[in-house]
Amino acid sequence: MSVAEIERALREQKCPVCLEINNRVELFFRWFDIEYCHEFTMMELLARGGFCPRHGNRIAEIGSKLARTYEYITKERRERMEEVSKLVLAFRENRWRKTFNLLRKSYQKKLKRLLSFETLCPACTTEHEARQFGVMKMADFLKAEANRDQYSNLPALCWTHMSDVLVVSEPEVALFLADCHRKQLARWEKDFAEYFRKMDYRYAHEPKGGEQHAWLKALKFFTGCTDK
DSSP states (O other), X not given: OOHHHHHHHHHTTOOHHHHHHHHHHHHHHHXXXXXXXXXXXXXXXXXXXXXXXXXXXXXXXXXXXXXXXXXXXXXXXXXXXXXXXXXXXXXXXXXXXXXXXXXXXXXXHHHHHHHSOSSOOHHHHHHHHHHXXXXXXXXXXXXXXXXXXXXXXXXXXXXXXXXXXXXXXXXXXXXXHHHHHHHXXXXXXXXXXXXHHHHSTTTTTSOOOGGGGHHHHHHHHHHOOOOO
């Protein structure tokens, strides 16, 4: 994420870190479609964990190209279930299973090891890495006073990533961010007060202004929504 990309995001009033995450994840899916989905290392990784439901819905868009990938995962999971069956049968045949609690705990621990997965969703991992990268880039960007002046006129970090940047920054930058967004929230409070004042029939005839968009600004800030 370059300085130019950060400045463009600020002008467009979009959280630079959210954009970095979105761009990095889209790049991952593009290459997953082109190449990764049939790589043996990726298929092994997916067999040991796989995509979360959110990103699973995203890769479903790739379609039947995923057949080879999920054939491999299906075979690995079937072999895993065979191991589960053997373990359950052995435990059932153990005549001491109802007597010693330690036997049951050991059995359950082995079952969990077979049925749980040691790797995270690769798209979630990409998101996490992009978030860390973007946060450090923003913290570095805000070290310069000129950049802080620019940001104070165009504060665009969402709440989550503003918090991330504030935590890793030096006190001077952290104080700047806290003060900048405190003022931003105070402005929105005034906008909301004006919005609800004009909801009153006595003032409903007055021209509508920027207060009509206070809810959307707050939504984008608190959720990181960049679609509107």
